[in-house]
């Protein structure tokens with residue numbers, strides 16, 4: 023535990039770039055650096071081999087007293103040829119390995135983000151914008167992974183440049199010094215004139231990208247409202263503003279490193295000319311000049327582009343580092359807001375659900391639920407009512423384990439719950455896959471049974487493709503009632519012990535709703551039904567009202583007692599409410615209806 027904490031704190035201190043990758047990935051990236059350096063080293067050998075060959079072709083011996091025979095020439099040619107092949111193979115192999123590593127890293131970051139978001143506390147998750155999360159998991163994670171590719175290339179290029187500069191120094195200290203001086207000059211220029219501008223552009227680009235994605239997501243999901251209100255122009259203006267800002271940032275991010283590259287290219291060409299002049303002045307031997315030029319040319323073929331590449335990569339890294347910071351802060355946020363692990367609390371005896379003094383709040387000063395207690399027997403059904411915003415959905419979220427109570431305990435078998443939320447989410451897939459929703463395959467007979475119970479069998483039978491019919495983006499091809507019934511069928515197919523229906527039949531006509539709920543009742547599954555409907559529902563064995571954060575059981579007549587297996591609540595809610603006339607008022611169905619209609623208790 024102590025060592026874990028020590029590792030954690032050490033990891034926290036480390037830079038975000040190192041925090042994102044584990045030790046294994048770090049070793050792999052380092053070996054890629056070696057592979058890329060080896061390619062550069064082979065270039066150097068190649069330059070040396072060509073130099074020797076050209077010396078021989080000019081009949082100048084590079085080493086005193088050595089004798090060049092036709093065999094040694096052939097051997098040098100063969101060796102140079104082999105070097106060319108090995109270099110090409112290593113180049114291809116290391117490029118392939120690097121791309122594979124970066125693709126793997128992207129997949130890892132993507133999965134870590136998705137895992138983090140799906141394990142995030144509900145309250146934090148709903149604060150976040152979905153399109154922003156989507157962008158983080160796709161574009162931002164991709165750019166963050168690319169940062170490491172650039173990092174490998176940068177380190178490898180720098181090492182190769184140092185090796186080549188050393189070789190150059192061996193050949194001509196003046197040329198090497200000129201090279202070093204120009205690189206340092208260039209670096210200072212880059213840091214002072216380009217680096218800060220690039221960082222700022224990268225930051226603004228991420229911001230504009232987020233805004234643009236939010237706008238696009240809004241336009242696409244509010245398609246119906248936009249058509250109805252005919253306000254395309256407003257959304258169009260918003261999008262064009264953000265996309266304009268994004269293109270400006272993109273332009274800067276593309277152009278600034280290019281300026282650096284162009285300057286570096288021309289600078290090093292001038293430098294190359296200086297080297298030739300220096301060699302000429304120093305050696306004064308025109309016979310050697312050609313072979314030396316070959317050496318420098320072979321070197322410069324790699325050296326010059328490498329120097330400009332280093333500055334280009336540096337510029338790109340300034341941009342992609344912003345994405346590394348974003349992914350890192352997202353993962354930290356996920357960790358900080360992870361759903362706490364809690365031991366499962368199973369209900370006792372023949373109860374399907376027990377709530378003991380559950381309190382829940384977004385704002386500690388205004389709790390949504392206060393000391394709510396409830397016992398629900400296996401197979402029992404209850405209706406939960408309450409004015410809009412009274413906390414019905416919050417209560418179901420807590421029971422289903424979507425949210426965690428601020429205090430109190432929920433005793434329920436979470437593996438045996440089926441939940442139909444207020445807004446059904448349908449996958450852009452077939453009816454079958456929407457019903458299964460990740461379940462291992464179920465037989466057609468089981469699926470048909472669930473469809474029948476949800477009063478959707480006839481509708482599916484009328485579809486030319488039956489269960490294979492596509493439902494469209496979030497079920498847009500289906501009516502509101504059909505979408506809801508699909509959601510209910512999905513829940514029934516789970517064969518759960520406790521069914522939570524949050525206004526899951528609000529879009530159905532009265533007859534269909536009555537029949538569907540009767541089917542649920544007959545199935546013997548304990549059910550909590552949230553509804554605003556006032557008509558008498560056949561399945562309601564118990565009725566509750568959520569008001570002021572308290573759960574109040576409604577007894578049609580006080581003498582009914584426990585006829586339907588009703589268990590009296592542990593708390594005396596009437597006295598807890600501290601409002602006797604409210605409790606008396608609740609004892610009449612008509613009054614209950616009045617509260618629901620008006621949202622307040624009459625004085």
Ligand SMILES: Nc1ncnc2c1ncn2[C@@H]1O[C@H](COP(=O)(O)OP(=O)(O)OP(=O)(O)O)[C@@H](O)[C@H]1O
Pocket residue numbers: 145148149384390408409410411412413414415416417444
């Ligand atoms: N993420 C959130 N942050 C802060 N407050 C929230 C959040 N989600 C819901 N609330 C508030 O909690 C209260 C209860 O919301 P809830 O959705 O549980 O009400 P409800 O009874 O289901 O309402 P309705 O009948 O309209 O569906 C509301 O006042 C709502 O504004």
Ligand SMILES: [Mg+2]
Pocket residue numbers: 414415416444524
């Ligand atoms: Mg609700």
